[in-house]
Each structure stands twice: as C-alpha cells, then as structure tokens.
Amino acid sequence: MADADLVVLGAGAAGLAAAHFAGEAARGEGLRILLLDGAKKPGAKILVSGGGRCNVTNERVTADDFFGGPPTIVRKVLRSFDERRTRAWMAELGVRLKLEPTGKYFPESDKARTVLDALLRGVESTGAILRTGARATGIERTGDEFAVALQDGSRIVARRLIVATGGLSLPKSGSDGWGLAAARRLGHTIRPTTPALSPLVLKPGRTLAGRFADFSGITIDARLALHGPTGKPLYAWTDSTLFTHFGLSGPTPLNMSRHLLQARADDPSGGWRVTFGHPDFPAPADAEEWLRREADRNGKRLVSSALSSIFPERLAQAYAGTDGRLAEMDRARRRELATAIAALEIDVVSDRGYSFAETTAGGVDLREIDVRTMESRVAPGLHLCGEMLDVDGRIGGFNFQWAWATGYLAGRGAARALAP
Ligand SMILES: Cc1cc2nc3c(=O)[nH]c(=O)nc-3n(C[C@H](O)[C@H](O)[C@H](O)COP(=O)(O)OP(=O)(O)OC[C@H]3O[C@@H](n4cnc5c(N)ncnc54)[C@H](O)[C@@H]3O)c2cc1C
Known part of the structure; x- marks a missing residue:
C-alpha cells in the first residue's frame, strides 16, 4: 500500500500552490497529501523575491510576457488561473495586496514573509x-505508483506525484536542477537551459562602452537591443x-x-550584437537630427552641456569626450556621437550565472504536458509545475503568476484524478 495518495516534491511557490489546491479539491475525501522539501526552511526564494517584498503578480498578465514554450499553451494555463484569481486567492489567505504604479502587486506589509506564512497556513x-x-x-515508477527515495535512505511510495522542485536559479535555495534530471530520466525532453533575468557582465576597456564601471550606481532609462547576424533587431526592451x-543590472x-543567452546557446557563432541606446532616439538618425537642431539653436553651447539635458552629468561628460562647441562638430563626429547615443555597441562577456539569475530559461518541454492538469503525457500519474517547465516570464510578478497557475492546475488535477 502507498504511504501517501499524493506527494508534492518541492515547497516553493509552485509546490505550495499545488499542495494547497490539491488539499482543497480533496477536502472531505480523506486523501493523504504529503509536501516534501529538501531545505530545512521552505520558501527561500519567496523570501528574497522582489527585494524582500515579493512581487506576487501583475496588473495585466498575457502570454506575451513569457518566453520559451508555445504561446498557445502558455495562454491556456494563464486563462485557467489568471491574475484576478491570484488576487482573490491571496485575499482568501489573508494577504492584502497593493498595486504599484509599475503594475506590480506587492503585499501591503511590504514583507515577503507575509506571503510565505499565509501560503504555509493555507x-x-x-x-x-x-x-x-x-x-x-x-x-522510480513501481507499477501505477511512484517511489521517491530520500537522502536519509528512506522511501515514500505515492499513488500520484507532483514535482515542483524549480529550475537552476539561486542554487543555494536548494533548487539546483535536480528535478530536471529526474524528469529526463522519466522520459521527458529538457529544452536547453540558461539563466534568465540575470545581470550582464561587460568587457571593461578605455572606450565609452568599456567604461561602465565609471558610471557605477547611475540608473537611467535605456533601450537594449539584440541584433542577429543580419543586423536586424530581434528583441528590444526599454526600462530602467x-x-x-x-556591467549592467536592473x-x-x-x-x-x-x-542573448538562449541565442548564443542556439548558435554560438551567430554574430549576436547588443546595443545600448537612449530611449528618446530609436535610431542614430534621430539623435543626429537632435544634435543638428541643438547646434542651430545655440552653436556656442558645449556638447557636454547639451548632452546633460538627456544624460546624467557623468555620462554626458563621457559621451562628449574631449568636448567642444556644438557648432564646431563636423559631420563625421556628429554621426559618431549620434550612433553612440542611440545604439552604442556593448561587449557582453557573459551573464552573472544562476547564482544571480531570478529564473531559468528552458526546461521540460511544454508539449509533453497536458496543461489542463499539468500531467505528464510521458509518465502518467506524474504532474510537473513551476520554474522547471520551459517557460520564463519577464520582470514584474510574471514568474510567480506562472508558479501559482501551474501549481493550481497540477494540485487540482492530481486530487481529482485520485478522488474515489
Ligand atoms: C532573487 C530573486 C527574486 C525574485 N523575485 C521575484 C518576484 O518578485 N516576482 C516574481 O514573480 N518572481 C520572482 N522571482 C522568481 C520566482 O522566485 C520563481 O519563479 C519561483 O520561485 C519559482 O517557483 P518554483 O516553486 O517553481 O521553484 P522554487 O521556488 O525554486 O522552489 C523549488 C523548491 O523545491 C525544493 N527542492 C529542490 N530540489 C529538491 C529535491 N531534490 N528534493 C526536495 N525538495 C527539493 C527547493 O528546496 C525549493 O523549496 C525571483 C527569483 C529570485 C532568485
């Protein structure tokens, strides 16, 4: 006889949601649900999230906020448990949320601990x-059941299993990719993984693009664009x-x-380029036009002074270089400066790795999952949810929304399948 009807492996955001919704769906049915976590204290990632405040979800969540698996599948998941459901669920758990002007929802307490404690109570x-x-x-699969071996040498047999052990980000929290290897052994395809939401390390040097450390501590709105082998921008993003x-963070x-990391993993010799630009100037021609107008208006003004109307002082000085009057700039110099303002090529050496990444790109192929219940099509009886799947969201509460939604589907799906 099995030791538990349902084992949920991993008590992070997805596992806590899965255990809670499984428990709710099975209320009164006497199912034995066991939630296991390798860490001594669960929820490490929830506690550090959002700078210790936990950005629970976003005002508006769509499939466009996510990358990785097919958008049609992501959309189905998000429709089953959307941001309104998250807010209602948090209210049921006693967590009052507040909306910030950025569209992010945080607990009113500004403490991630409020969210974790409410989930544990739930x-x-x-x-x-x-x-x-x-x-x-x-x-291990044993007939219709799953045997989970634990580090202390014991074994727990369950009729159904939810694996919610996370991806590879922040390994010191206990999420070191073990679940991905386990899913592979059970027959799943793992899409190549790279860190996601990771700061970028730049090559230092004496050129403008190499002098980032001189500006350390400065925050500005900027546009980063990734260009493919043809030079066409493949992805561009503007924010702080x-x-x-x-190098660069934020x-x-x-x-x-x-x-960038997924493109480099796909094709290391792809000639990928990243440019850094001021958001008011989509192309160098726009910056050139602005410089020309500034020169017409007041040719005696120093270039650095004109630049300080669009950049903080330290950056303006660096962009101006040896400096001089606007009217004295020849065409070649104006063009060169305009290119630096709108599309300065930066040399991204690497990212800061999984230890500094907020999530994982790549993971278990979504097409191998029935997203109505998050049940594996490869190993029936096994459900997978959270960061270990091949979906990652942008900054803004989207990754938790994915964890809550997939946890909900897995928990409810597994409990219903077990119901007498
Ligand atoms: C610094 C930081 C800040 C973040 N801020 C935000 C934010 O504000 N908003 C947002 O939406 N997202 C944020 N994220 C991302 C978010 O935390 C993750 O997307 C989310 O935690 C993933 O949940 P998960 O349950 O799938 O995985 P995890 O949170 O990684 O949980 C997995 C759990 O499984 C356990 N486990 C692993 N292996 C085993 C094993 N072999 N046996 C037993 N247990 C195991 C781990 O101990 C862990 O408790 C942040 C991430 C980081 C690192």
Whole structure:
C-alpha cells in the first residue's frame, strides 16, 4: 500500500500552490497529501523575491510576457488561473495586496514573509502535511505508483506525484536542477537551459562602452537591443538600467539576458550584437537630427552641456569626450556621437550565472504536458509545475503568476484524478 495518495516534491511557490489546491479539491475525501522539501526552511526564494517584498503578480498578465514554450499553451494555463484569481486567492489567505504604479502587486506589509506564512497556513488548513529536510534523490515508477527515495535512505511510495522542485536559479535555495534530471530520466525532453533575468557582465576597456564601471550606481532609462547576424533587431526592451562595477543590472538588462543567452546557446557563432541606446532616439538618425537642431539653436553651447539635458552629468561628460562647441562638430563626429547615443555597441562577456539569475530559461518541454492538469503525457500519474517547465516570464510578478497557475492546475488535477 502507498504511504501517501499524493506527494508534492518541492515547497516553493509552485509546490505550495499545488499542495494547497490539491488539499482543497480533496477536502472531505480523506486523501493523504504529503509536501516534501529538501531545505530545512521552505520558501527561500519567496523570501528574497522582489527585494524582500515579493512581487506576487501583475496588473495585466498575457502570454506575451513569457518566453520559451508555445504561446498557445502558455495562454491556456494563464486563462485557467489568471491574475484576478491570484488576487482573490491571496485575499482568501489573508494577504492584502497593493498595486504599484509599475503594475506590480506587492503585499501591503511590504514583507515577503507575509506571503510565505499565509501560503504555509493555507497548506496546513487543508490537512496536507509538510515535511522539511526531506531531499529527494531518486524517483522510480513501481507499477501505477511512484517511489521517491530520500537522502536519509528512506522511501515514500505515492499513488500520484507532483514535482515542483524549480529550475537552476539561486542554487543555494536548494533548487539546483535536480528535478530536471529526474524528469529526463522519466522520459521527458529538457529544452536547453540558461539563466534568465540575470545581470550582464561587460568587457571593461578605455572606450565609452568599456567604461561602465565609471558610471557605477547611475540608473537611467535605456533601450537594449539584440541584433542577429543580419543586423536586424530581434528583441528590444526599454526600462530602467543600473550601471555596476561589473556591467549592467536592473529591469532592462535582466529582461534582455535570456534572449542573448538562449541565442548564443542556439548558435554560438551567430554574430549576436547588443546595443545600448537612449530611449528618446530609436535610431542614430534621430539623435543626429537632435544634435543638428541643438547646434542651430545655440552653436556656442558645449556638447557636454547639451548632452546633460538627456544624460546624467557623468555620462554626458563621457559621451562628449574631449568636448567642444556644438557648432564646431563636423559631420563625421556628429554621426559618431549620434550612433553612440542611440545604439552604442556593448561587449557582453557573459551573464552573472544562476547564482544571480531570478529564473531559468528552458526546461521540460511544454508539449509533453497536458496543461489542463499539468500531467505528464510521458509518465502518467506524474504532474510537473513551476520554474522547471520551459517557460520564463519577464520582470514584474510574471514568474510567480506562472508558479501559482501551474501549481493550481497540477494540485487540482492530481486530487481529482485520485478522488474515489
Ligand atoms: C532573487 C530573486 C527574486 C525574485 N523575485 C521575484 C518576484 O518578485 N516576482 C516574481 O514573480 N518572481 C520572482 N522571482 C522568481 C520566482 O522566485 C520563481 O519563479 C519561483 O520561485 C519559482 O517557483 P518554483 O516553486 O517553481 O521553484 P522554487 O521556488 O525554486 O522552489 C523549488 C523548491 O523545491 C525544493 N527542492 C529542490 N530540489 C529538491 C529535491 N531534490 N528534493 C526536495 N525538495 C527539493 C527547493 O528546496 C525549493 O523549496 C525571483 C527569483 C529570485 C532568485
């Protein structure tokens, strides 16, 4: 006889949602639901999320906010449990949310702990049992059941299994890709993984593009664009950008990272280029036109002074270089400066790796999942949810929305399949 009807592996955002909704769907049916986590204290990633405030969801969530698996499948998942459902669920759990001007929802307390505690209480209220310090080391199919081997040498047999062990981001939280390897062994295809929402490391040097460390601490709105071998921009994003001692951080570089890293993983010799530009000037010609107008208006003005109307002082000085009067700039210099303003080519050496990434791009192929219940088409009885799937969202609460939605579908789906 099985030790549990349902085992949920991983008590992060997706696993907590799965255990809660499984418990709710099975209320009164006497199902034994066990939630296991390898960490001594669950929810490490929830606690550090959103700068310790936990950006729970967004005002508007669409399939366009996600990358990886087919948008039609992502859309189906999001429709089953949308941002309104998340807000209603949080209210049921006693978490009051507030909407910020950026469209992000945070707990009114500004504390991620409020969200984690409410989730843990929610799971407990359904009768599901949480066991921490229970790291899984193997999953084996035994007939219709699953045997989960634990690090302490024990084994738990379950009639159904939900794996919600996360991807590879923030490995010190306990999410080190173990679940991806386990899913592969059970027959799943794993789409190539790279960090996503990771800061970008630039090559230092004496040129303008190499001097990022001089501007460390400055935050500006900037446009980053990824160009393919033909030079055409494949992806562009405009938002706030922070210069750091190693390169660039903040929403724009974080959102860009997965596109560059996945492109490089697909084709390392693809000639990928990244440009950094001021958001008011979509193309160098626009910046050139602006410089010309500024020169016509007041030719005696210093170039650095004109630039300080669009850049912080330190950047304006660096862009101006040796400086001089606007009227004295010849055509070649104006064109060169205009290109730097609108599309400065930057040399991205790497990202900062999984230790600094907020999520994982790539993962279990969505086409192998029945997204009505998140049940595996490859290993019936197994459900998968959260970051381990081949879907990653942009900054703004989208990754949690994915974790809640897929956790809901997996939990409810597994409980209904077990119902007598
Ligand atoms: C610094 C940071 C800030 C973030 N901020 C936000 C934000 O504000 N908004 C947002 O939407 N997203 C944010 N994210 C992303 C978000 O945290 C993740 O998308 C989400 O936590 C994924 O949930 P998950 O449950 O799939 O995986 P995880 O949260 O990684 O949970 C997986 C769980 O499984 C456990 N586990 C792993 N392996 C095993 C094993 N072998 N046996 C047993 N247990 C195991 C782990 O201990 C962990 O508890 C942030 C991420 C980081 C790193």
